[in-house]
Amino acid sequence: MYNAEAYAASSATSPLTSTKIKRRDPTERDVQIEILFCGICHSDLHQVRNEWSDVMPTIYPCVPGHEIVGRVTKVGSAVQKFKPGDLAAVGCMVDSDRTCPECRAGLEQFCPNLTLTYNFPDKHLGGVTYGGYSGSIVVDEHFVLRVPSNLSLAGTAPLLCAGITTYSPMRHWGVTNGKKVGVVGLGGLGHMAVKFAHALGAHVVVFTTSASKKDDALRLGADEVVLSRNSGEVQKHAGSFDFILDAVSADHDINAYIQLLRRDGNITLVGAPEKPLAVAAFALLFGRRSLSGSPIGGIAETQEMLDFCGAHNITADVEVIPIQKVNEAYDRLLKADVKYRFSIDMASLKS
Amino acid sequence: MYNAEAYAASSATSPLTSTKIKRRDPTERDVQIEILFCGICHSDLHQVRNEWSDVMPTIYPCVPGHEIVGRVTKVGSAVQKFKPGDLAAVGCMVDSDRTCPECRAGLEQFCPNLTLTYNFPDKHLGGVTYGGYSGSIVVDEHFVLRVPSNLSLAGTAPLLCAGITTYSPMRHWGVTNGKKVGVVGLGGLGHMAVKFAHALGAHVVVFTTSASKKDDALRLGADEVVLSRNSGEVQKHAGSFDFILDAVSADHDINAYIQLLRRDGNITLVGAPEKPLAVAAFALLFGRRSLSGSPIGGIAETQEMLDFCGAHNITADVEVIPIQKVNEAYDRLLKADVKYRFSIDMASLKS
Numbered sequence: 001m002y003n004a005e006a007y008a009a010s011s012a013t014s015p016l017t018s019t020k021i022k023r024r025d026p027t028e029r030d031v032q033i034e035i036l037f038c039g040i041c042h043s044d045l046h047q048v049r050n051e052w053s054d055v056m057p058t059i060y061p062c063v064p065g066h067e068i069v070g071r072v073t074k075v076g077s078a079v080q081k082f083k084p085g086d087l088a089a090v091g092c093m094v095d096s097d098r099t100c101p102e103c104r105a106g107l108e109q110f111c112p113n114l115t116l117t118y119n120f121p122d123k124h125l126g127g128v129t130y131g132g133y134s135g136s137i138v139v140d141e142h143f144v145l146r147v148p149s150n151l152s153l154a155g156t157a158p159l160l161c162a163g164i165t166t167y168s169p170m171r172h173w174g175v176t177n178g179k180k181v182g183v184v185g186l187g188g189l190g191h192m193a194v195k196f197a198h199a200l201g202a203h204v205v206v207f208t209t210s211a212s213k214k215d216d217a218l219r220l221g222a223d224e225v226v227l228s229r230n231s232g233e234v235q236k237h238a239g240s241f242d243f244i245l246d247a248v249s250a251d252h253d254i255n256a257y258i259q260l261l262r263r264d265g266n267i268t269l270v271g272a273p274e275k276p277l278a279v280a281a282f283a284l285l286f287g288r289r290s291l292s293g294s295p296i297g298g299i300a301e302t303q304e305m306l307d308f309c310g311a312h313n314i315t316a317d318v319e320v321i322p323i324q325k326v327n328e329a330y331d332r333l334l335k336a337d338v339k340y341r342f343s344i345d346m347a348s349l350k351s
Numbered sequence: 352m353y354n355a356e357a358y359a360a361s362s363a364t365s366p367l368t369s370t371k372i373k374r375r376d377p378t379e380r381d382v383q384i385e386i387l388f389c390g391i392c393h394s395d396l397h398q399v400r401n402e403w404s405d406v407m408p409t410i411y412p413c414v415p416g417h418e419i420v421g422r423v424t425k426v427g428s429a430v431q432k433f434k435p436g437d438l439a440a441v442g443c444m445v446d447s448d449r450t451c452p453e454c455r456a457g458l459e460q461f462c463p464n465l466t467l468t469y470n471f472p473d474k475h476l477g478g479v480t481y482g483g484y485s486g487s488i489v490v491d492e493h494f495v496l497r498v499p500s501n502l503s504l505a506g507t508a509p510l511l512c513a514g515i516t517t518y519s520p521m522r523h524w525g526v527t528n529g530k531k532v533g534v535v536g537l538g539g540l541g542h543m544a545v546k547f548a549h550a551l552g553a554h555v556v557v558f559t560t561s562a563s564k565k566d567d568a569l570r571l572g573a574d575e576v577v578l579s580r581n582s583g584e585v586q587k588h589a590g591s592f593d594f595i596l597d598a599v600s601a602d603h604d605i606n607a608y609i610q611l612l613r614r615d616g617n618i619t620l621v622g623a624p625e626k627p628l629a630v631a632a633f634a635l636l637f638g639r640r641s642l643s644g645s646p647i648g649g650i651a652e653t654q655e656m657l658d659f660c661g662a663h664n665i666t667a668d669v670e671v672i673p674i675q676k677v678n679e680a681y682d683r684l685l686k687a688d689v690k691y692r693f694s695i696d697m698a699s700l701k702s
Contacts, residue, residue: 102614110614110639271632272632276606276631277629277630278629279627279630280627280628281623281624281627281628281644282644284620284643286646287644288461288520288523289644290617291641293633293636293637293640294636294639295639
């Protein structure tokens, strides 16, 4: 065991503050990583403030962060994919049982014995896992990703959650060249969805409540931008979309989007509104449409996504901050005052 | 043109009464059918009572009925599939444009220029189409189905709506040998779903609110029956279903069933509750599950379904009534007092 610098919350109402946490010495299959950047995901805020107490109550101290990139500092004797000095990344998962049908299918995100990167029982040290708001992390190599060398590291970090969460459902539901894809909500997830859909060759339409985001949406790769409050504009797209990615966590009228799908079209939720969505059955019946949800992606697909980003030079648009500004960043996150993701420069942890 | 006997409603609050309607003389592509049996679908009642005034307002007089079997009495000169004396069937559709992508894909049910069997503009005679509560009907041969010779005709009629509505989504979502399939609600649609899922080789679990239906569900082909009010029993099936068919039109908790799906499982609505369903996003996210709707099926698939029924000796369980009891049957339908479909013996029209 060794001590690592970190930022942790000590209760649901405490700010994140500097602390020291224990990390295990690398076992034979482990990779030790010096964390260079960690993205701030809205989940971090939910978890820190115990807003998911029903399903995933928070154990304190809580060190969040699951959008991690860094450099390998040490590897165990059995590690094959990494050597010290390599770039490496870690996302939302750090372990699973490797033997269940989900794991064997490369879909570790559905493993019943999954270990999430933070706030999950830590099999090695007891207590809970600690995430990426830290100077280093030790992770089994199966859950460590290779990072293309041509990408900015600050913008790569958010790919590990915001990236894979939007890439995976597009691949699953067959977004390819010539398909018409809608993206609802232009935030951390939505802006990645626009980049991926565009790079996959789709005709991309962004639905946003903010007229001010129009130019930005076009810059990110949208072919059209529709103000979602203008129902006439929205209605022009009725029955035309192959796939819509809904990245809105706030309560909203999902039926307005379901009826934009063509026959057999799918709308996938990646945001999780607190209140149940009111879904009109007729909108699904006419056109054999489907409504789904999708959580992150498996390790193999996460690597595929990173390689795709390398090939297409895709990263998240980030505002880089020092760790000392993390609490301020959380407040701004609640006002959607970031384009489009905060990425913490972990060098600041030493200052 | 010629006169045909029929039963029609003259307003939303009138009972169905005996009348005469005009039918066209068969054109070169038409098949004239003497109707022998017509099933009573809940849609007939909704339409007759103008309960869908928002989406499909009723034009009176209204002659409902879209579960039609009979015998061919005359064919047009270009008709190839039928000759006088053949058994024949007609379902919910009598015309479409034949040229749109949906029609070319054999999915006429999604054609934007579809003509439904009743209460839709009649291109030939003006006014609206009249359905199967009648002594005869004239339909383009493309929309006329062949009937296997080994099936009881009374029980075959409901296959044209209740049958295809449940068969089509099972085929679409891959119900095959060894899959675990749930059927929610054991009524006209549900009892057909049980028969199909069983014949397709699935392990079939019926969810019902009525303990009294348990033995019947097993007789119809269910492997297990769960009382849906017993949440402990329901919960035992969490995460285990490949596919669930939800045939309940009443307001109900859809999330209780969504969480019974395994990864990538689908629940398809074939009933259409009036009120929007409250759908919890988390239930869809965990497991990448999907919620769909499905309306009837295309003509080719309807023929496939009828042939499947012939091969597996499947018909609907019906209570045969004379047309004079149709209003009484509607009242009983509202109390779910029928096992499991009324089939009108059209010979009664002459008495």
